[in-house]
């Protein structure tokens with residue numbers, strides 16, 4: 001394999017004042033294609049061309065757009081990756097730290113807003129806020145002989161301060177990011193305007209006549225691999241007053257525990273899926289529910305496991321929104337999450353594209 005070291009002068013035209021300046025760059029090139037010295041030399045030259053400008057312009061002190069763009073691109077890309085991680089872990093995380101059910105979506109929108117602020121900081125941060133320091137740095141490099149002003153720019157410069165931004169992509173990106181916020185919190189925004197009551201220990205936590213909701217028992221259980229199964233019965237304590245049947249159809253987890261269970265204790269919360277009668281008059285009313293569950297779950301004993309059986313009783317209230325509010329809430333939650341995630345992604349990508357366009361702006365040449 002042929003590898004050669006190269007020292008060449010790289011020349012730039014300042015994007016702001018149009019001056020030509022150059023400095024020496026050292027590079028190593030390896031021949032990939034045919035193993036010739038020419039191939040190695042060309043690879044070294046390409047590497048030099050891809051490098052962002054190393055110094056501010058010695059005439060006006062402006063840090064060149066490719067350098068600014070590279071930093072921005074990196075910042076936006078890192079934020080995109082971090083946001084993806086947050087989107088995956090946040091819903092469970094917020095629940096884990098006992099954030100009330102109706103604050104989870106606004107909480108996620110809040111975290112998304114913090115990401116937008118971070119993107120804004122990355123887009124608006126410019127080393128060109130400090131022209132005097134940049135000029136001093138260029139002068140220092142000039143005095144050391146590292147940076148040479150080859151030719152001053154035309155009178156009045158290129159008027160290209162605007163080119164240091166890529167405004168359309170930036171604004172589009174921020175518009176997409178901003179639009180993602182009401183999407184993420186959409187279900188809660190609709191609830192707030194419609195005045196649907198919150199049922200903290202239910203999924204969905206808005207419920208109306210005709211909905212099917214999962215009501216959780218307050219106690220957390222521990223079993224091997226978090227497995228459990230059960231039978232449930234649900235009665236309405238104030239059925240007479242509401243003029244409905246006392247017993248409500250309800251189901252719970254019935255998947256068999258099986259013969260082989262992973263030896264890893266996990267927690268679980270038993271639940272009952274309750275079908276609310278489809279009677280419009282229940283809107284705005286409170287259903288007082290009595291839940292009874294008989295659950296079995298595997299626990300470790302000796303080298304194997306045994307199934308333990310337990311009966312749980314729970315009395316809770318289900319506050320009714322208008323018919324099918326729960327189904328609408330779930331739909332908004334799912335659609336909002338996908339639309340919000342999609343818009344956040346598109347917004348961040350547009351900002352990355354804007355930064356990448358900055359990187360390509362300007363003129364540079366390797367003097368052979």
Ligand SMILES: [Zn+2]
Nearest residue numbers: 014017057060
């Ligand atoms: Zn300049």
